[in-house]
Structure formats: structure tokens, C-alpha cells
Amino acid sequence: MTHPHAIGGLPPETQPQLYLDGVSRAFDGFKAINNLSLVIERGELRAVIGPNGAGKTTMMDIITGKTRPDEGQVLWEQTVDLTKLDEADTARLGIGRKFQKPTVFESHTVEDNLALALKADRSPWAMLFRRAGAAEAARIDELLGTIRLGDARKRLAGDLSHGQKQWLEIGMLLAQDPQLLLVDEPAAGMTDAETMMTADLLKSIAGERSVLVVEHDMDFVRALDCKVTVLHQGSVLAEGRLDAVSEMPEVIEVYLGR
Amino acid sequence: MGRPEKRLIDRRLGIFLAGLFLLTVAVPVGNLWMAGQPVPTYLVALIGKYLCYALLAVALDLVWGYCGILSLGHGAFFALGGYAMGMYLMREIGARGVYANPVLPDFMVFIGWKELPWYWYGFDLFPFALLMVLLVPGVLAFVFGWFAFRSRVTGVYLSIITQAMTYALLLAFFRNDMGFGGNNGLTDFKDILGFDLARPATKVGLMMLSAVALAGGLILARWVTTSRLGKVLVCVRDAESRTRFLGYRVEHYKLFIFTLSAMMAGVAGALYVPQVGIINPSEFSPANSIEIVIWVALGGRGTLVGAALGAILVAAAKTILTGALPEAWLYALGALFILVTIALPTGVLGALEGGIARLKRPAPAQEVEA
Numbered sequence: 099m100t101h102p103h104a105i106g107g108l109p110p111e112t113q114p115q116l117y118l119d120g121v122s123r124a125f126d127g128f129k130a131i132n133n134l135s136l137v138i139e140r141g142e143l144r145a146v147i148g149p150n151g152a153g154k155t156t157m158m159d160i161i162t163g164k165t166r167p168d169e170g171q172v173l174w175e176q177t178v179d180l181t182k183l184d185e186a187d188t189a190r191l192g193i194g195r196k197f198q199k200p201t202v203f204e205s206h207t208v209e210d211n212l213a214l215a216l217k218a219d220r221s222p223w224a225m226l227f228r229r230a231g232a233a234e235a236a237r238i239d240e241l242l243g244t245i246r247l248g249d250a251r252k253r254l255a256g257d258l259s260h261g262q263k264q265w266l267e268i269g270m271l272l273a274q275d276p277q278l279l280l281v282d283e284p285a286a287g288m289t290d291a292e293t294m295m296t297a298d299l300l301k302s303i304a305g306e307r308s309v310l311v312v313e314h315d316m317d318f319v320r321a322l323d324c325k326v327t328v329l330h331q332g333s334v335l336a337e338g339r340l341d342a343v344s345e346m347p348e349v350i351e352v353y354l355g356r
Numbered sequence: 357m358g359r360p361e362k363r364l365i366d367r368r369l370g371i372f373l374a375g376l377f378l379l380t381v382a383v384p385v386g387n388l389w390m391a392g393q394p395v396p397t398y399l400v401a402l403i404g405k406y407l408c409y410a411l412l413a414v415a416l417d418l419v420w421g422y423c424g425i426l427s428l429g430h431g432a433f434f435a436l437g438g439y440a441m442g443m444y445l446m447r448e449i450g451a452r453g454v455y456a457n458p459v460l461p462d463f464m465v466f467i468g469w470k471e472l473p474w475y476w477y478g479f480d481l482f483p484f485a486l487l488m489v490l491l492v493p494g495v496l497a498f499v500f501g502w503f504a505f506r507s508r509v510t511g512v513y514l515s516i517i518t519q520a521m522t523y524a525l526l527l528a529f530f531r532n533d534m535g536f537g538g539n540n541g542l543t544d545f546k547d548i549l550g551f552d553l554a555r556p557a558t559k560v561g562l563m564m565l566s567a568v569a570l571a572g573g574l575i576l577a578r579w580v581t582t583s584r585l586g587k588v589l590v591c592v593r594d595a596e597s598r599t600r601f602l603g604y605r606v607e608h609y610k611l612f613i614f615t616l617s618a619m620m621a622g623v624a625g626a627l628y629v630p631q632v633g634i635i636n637p638s639e640f641s642p643a644n645s646i647e648i649v650i651w652v653a654l655g656g657r658g659t660l661v662g663a664a665l666g667a668i669l670v671a672a673a674k675t676i677l678t679g680a681l682p683e684a685w686l687y688a689l690g691a692l693f694i695l696v697t698i699a700l701p702t703g704v705l706g707a708l709e710g711g712i713a714r715l716k717r718p719a720p721a722q723e724v725e726a
Contacts, residue, residue, distance in 0.1 A: 162601065164597075184600075185597070185600040185601050186600055186603050186604060186605045186606075189600070189601055189602055189603030190603045194601075195601045197597075197598070197601075201595050201597075201598040202595070202598070203590065203591045203594055203595055203598070204594055204595075205590055205594055206587060206590065206591070210587060213584075214584070214587060214588065214591060214602070215602050220602075220603050220604050220605065221605075221608070222585055222588075222608050222609050222612045225583065225584040225585040225588055226580070226583050226584070226585040227583070228583075228584045229584075270602065274602060274603065
């Protein structure tokens with residue numbers, strides 16, 4: 099799985115965590131992703147914006163091994179070819195993914211949701227005999243603090259509010275101890291206050307880990323205050339600070355329509 | 357609904373096991389030792405049969421109730437376990453058959469076979485037959501599940517191919533040249549381990565064994581479902597792709613529980629055959645497998661005890677109704693299923709427990725969340 103010549107085209111000082119080059123993927127002739135190239139540095143916070151159908155979700159599917167690209171390179175830590183792996187593999191490598199619709203295990207308690215997400219041996223046999231330990235309890239306490247759900251630990255996840263579910267899911271990602279978090283529209287359906295709290299939470303996570311956020315909400319992206327990539331028709335249209343990007347005529351064209 | 361209990365034997369299972377224990381004491385006493393025999397021998401075999409069905413229902417509840425795999429072919433695993441036991445019972449007949457062939461079962465002599473086919477070897481040994489009771493359904497479930505789960509066949513499509521599996525086996529076992537007695541199946545059993553199958557004491561013993569197997573199956577299933585693995589199964593049921601993206605190999609979990617469940621169904625089939633005295637291809641019929649699903653849905657999916665209860669209730673109703681109004685049974689079953697789905701979505705057990713909870717707290721303060 100190692101590719102010694104994989105990053106020949108890059109300047110030597112960059113050490114990208116995630117590297118996509120010339121990636122394409124078509125569904126029934128429609129190119130959802132078209133010659134997409136993207137580089138995420140270690141610890142970076144990156145927002146990806148773009149109109150509906152720009153290929154944001156397909157891009158995440160490709161990174162996490164859910165969808166195989168037709169062509170192009172997807173490299174993790176410069177050596178691991180992600181196109182050969184599946185969801186469970188990429189999760190074990192350290193790529194955490196948050197879905198657009200908050201997806202938690204509704205018939206389990208908040209605590210159990212986190213316990214099941216904690217980094218550990220995932221084989222059925224190990225899970226059959228695993229019992230809770232003190233180290234695990236401490237880690238769960240810490241996570242509950244981070245996502246502000248300490249009071250809800252014994253509640254069923256299905257009883258949480260929409261925003262709380264979003265946070266619980268982010269907490270579950272953190273429990274996995276990932277190197278990269280892929281976050282799909284976390285602010286969808288949140289109140290303004292919740293949106294700003296979520297932006298703060300993601301900013302605090304970045305640095306130690308890389309975070310890639312796909313988002314529609316411009317206030318939220320502004321609050322993230324990071325480098326922005328604009329996707330359009332499956333490829334990168336523009337990249338830079340939000341203020342700079344939003345003044346580019348081609349971006350305005352895409353967003354305001356013809 | 358309350359949070360699931362963490363104890364291995366919760367109140368629900370405790371009450372059921374206590375009831376089962378009383379049954380296994382009362383039936384032998386009433387049949388063998390009481391004057392006037394309040395429990396006739398036919399009833400002993402009938403109860404034993406219901407208990408086997410109950411174990412089969414628990415097996416299906418494991419995969420359907422906890423992992424969301426709606427198998428419409430679980431009757432196949434039950435039948436295969438039954439055939440493995442039936443093969444032992446056939447070999448046990450020995451020279452007492454109509455043709456008095458010490459090795460070949462009657463049906464093989466009848467179709468002119470001279471030698472025992474290789475796959476009948478070893479079935480004269482009881483331990484070997486027991487091993488096959490577990491292995492044959494287990495290996496079939498493992499191989500079938502390996503291909504189905506790895507290809508991510510789920511939902512209705514999986515249900516359809518499980519149905520196709522049992523139908524294919526039905527057709528295969530109907531063939532005389534398969535060497536399993538064709539449409540007559542295996543029957544005319546004489547004894548099991550030297551115990552005469554016609555004697556009431558043997559029937560009582562088999563019924564008690566069935567009760568022990570059901571209790572063991574329930575405790576094992578409860579242990580599995582309360583473990584961390586059991587929690588992951590529920591994750592797979594409720595949010596399969598979330599589970600995958602957390603790094604769990606969903607197909608391994610499905611394969612584990614599907615295989616375990618198939619082996620449990622095999623044990624139920626093996627206990628069933630000596631009590632009813634016959635195993636034939638009709639056990640593979642798709643309708644049988646669908647009936648198992650109805651037991652579980654009726655009793656209460658995802659509760660284990662409810663599944664066992666549902667099997668016993670429906671099977672008893674079937675015995676009574678098919679005796680009184682044979683044509684009405686299928687309609688009654690259909691009506692019952694519709695009624696339960698609409699009126700009792702949590703099954704009989706859920707309705708029972710809900711009723712008891714309401715009795716305990718006569719004026720339930722509306723549970724309003726702040």
C-alpha cells in the first residue's frame with residue numbers, strides 16, 4: 099500500500115495529511131467529482147462550500163472509502179492509498195465522519211454512545227467480553243464535558259434535541275481519537291446560538307486534529323475564520339480566505355446564478 | 357419505555373424461567389405419578405414441541421430483534437438440525453426396520469441403494485450427530501451470511517434471498533436421490549440412546565430437555581445481547597452506516613449473530629424431531645419460516661422472552677383452532693398478525709408489561725419534558 103513516488107508534484111516542505119489529486123467519479127455519466135485536487139495540512143481547519151450538487155458529499159464518500167473514484171489519487175499521510183480501503187478501515191486509520199443528518203444510536207444512552215465510539219479493539223470477540231473500566235469512565239466524563247452533555251449522560255440519545263444530537267455525534271467522533279474530522283453541515287437546523295457554539299467547538303478541535311467542514315451557512319463559515327475551498331461541478335473553483343473568495347466574479351456567478 | 361436492564365437475569369426473564377421451571381416439574385408429576393393422569397402423554401409431546409418452537413423464536417429474535425436482519429429462512433436451520441437428529445434416529449433403528457437391513461435405512465433399501473452414502477457415515481454415533489446438529493446449520497449460515505453480508509445485501513433483498521435459500525432446500529430435500537427419504541422424510545424412529553421413544557417417560561424426558569434448552573438459549577441470548585457486542589448489534593440495527601464509520605466491521609457482527617442464531621435453531625430442530633416422530637421437507641417450506649416471524653412480532657420483537665411467549669401462544673392457538681376449524685387457521689393467523697401490528701406494536705409482552713406498569717401507577721403523571 100505504500101507509494102514511494104506518490105507526492106512527486108508537491109513542494110518538499112509540505113507534509114499533507116490528506117492529498118487528493120485528479121480525482122474523478124461519475125454516476126451514470128454524470129460527473130459528481132471532476133478532476134478534484136485538494137490538500138489538507140495536519141491540524142488545519144478547512145471549510146468547503148459550494149452549491150447543491152457541487153460534489154461535497156461524494157468527496158467525503160471517496161475520502162472515507164464508501165465510494166471508489168474512477169481515477170485519481172487519494173493519499174493519507176502520504177503513504178496510504180485510501181481508494182483501496184472501506185469505511186471501517188478509514189475509521190480505524192483515524193478519519194472520523196459526521197453525517198449531515200445527526201446520526202447517533204438512539205436506543206442507547208448518551209454514555210453508551212460515547213463508550214461504543216471510544217478507540218479500542220473493534221472485533222466481535224473482543225466486544226463480547228469487554229467490560230467498562232475506570233479509564234474508560236474518565237475518558238467519557240471528559241468527552242461529556244467537551245460536548246456539554248454531562249447532565250444528559252443517562253438519557254437515551256433518541257430523546258435529545260437536534261442540536262444535542264449534533265454535539266453527541268461530534269463527541270463520538272472525538273471518542274474515536276481521529277486525526278481528521280470530516281463534518282457535513284453541522285449547523286443545519288441549529289439555532290444561531292448553537293451554530294456559534296458549534297463553530298467554537300470545531301475551532302478548538304482543530305490544531306491538534308485536522309477538521310474539514312462542509313457547510314452552506316455563510317455566517318457559520320465566517321465564524322470558523324479559516325481557509326475556504328469553493329467546489330463547483332465536482333472541482334475546485336476557488337480557494338482562499340472567505341472575504342477574498344467571495345469577491346471573485348466566478349464565485350459570485352456560481353452562487354447568484356446566471 | 358424504560359432503559360434496558362443491564363442485569364443478566366432481569367425480572368422479565370426471571371419470571372419466565374420460574375414459569376418454565378414450574379412447567380418442567382408439574383408436567384412429569386401430572387403425567388407419570390399422579391392418579392388419573394391429569395396430563396395426558398400426547399400433551400407432554402405437544403408442550404415439548406411448543407418449547408422447541410419457543411427456542412426457534414428466540415433464535416430469530418436474536419438476528420431480527422437485535423440486529424435487524426429479517427430472516428425469512430430460519431425454518432431451514434431448524435429443519436437441518438432436525439435432519440441431523442433424524443439421521444441418528446434412523447441409524448439407531450438398525451435391523452429393526454421393515455427390510456431388516458442393519459445399516460441402510462428402509463427408504464434406501466426401497467429405492468434400491470446398496471451402500472450407505474458417505475454423508476450418512478458417523479450418524480450412528482450420537483455425539484457425532486449432536487456435533488452435526490450445530491455444525492450443519494452453523495456452516496450454512498456462515499457461508500450464506502459471508503456472501504450476503506459482505507456484498508451488503510440488506511433489508512427486503514436479504515429477506516428474499518433467505519426465503520429463496522429455504523425454498524431451494526425444500527426442493528432439494530424432496531428429491532429421492534438426495535438420500536434423505538424424499539418427500540416422506542425420515543420417520544419410524546424406535547429409540548434414542550436406547551430409550552424407547554414410545555414410552556411416556558422418554559417423552560417426559562425430551563420435554564424436560566427442551567425446557568432446559570430453552571432456558572439455556574434464553575440465558576445465552578440475554579448474555580450476548582447485554583454484552584458490548586449486543587450493543588453494537590443494536591447500533592447496526594438502528595444506524596448501520598454510523599456503525600461502519602466508527603470503525604466496526606458490520607459484516608462480522610452480522611455473521612456472528614446469524615451463525616449463532618442458526619445453531620440455536622438447529623438445536624431446536626434436533627429436540628423437535630424425536631418428539632414429533634418425523635422430519636420431512638415440509639419443514640423447509642417458506643410459510644413455516646414466515647410463521648416464525650409472526651411468533652416473534654406477536655410476542656414482542658427484541659425482548660427474547662416475548663419471542664418465546666409468542667411462539668407458545670401462537671402454536672397453542674394453532675393446535676386448538678386447527679382441531680376445531682381447520683380451514684380458518686390461516687385467516688386467523690393473518691388477522692392476529694394484523695391486529696397485533698396495529699393494536700400492540702410492542703407485542704403481547706409489551707402490552708402486558710405496559711398494563712402492569714399502569715396498574716402499579718394508577719394516575720401516571722404525564723411525562724412532560726422540561
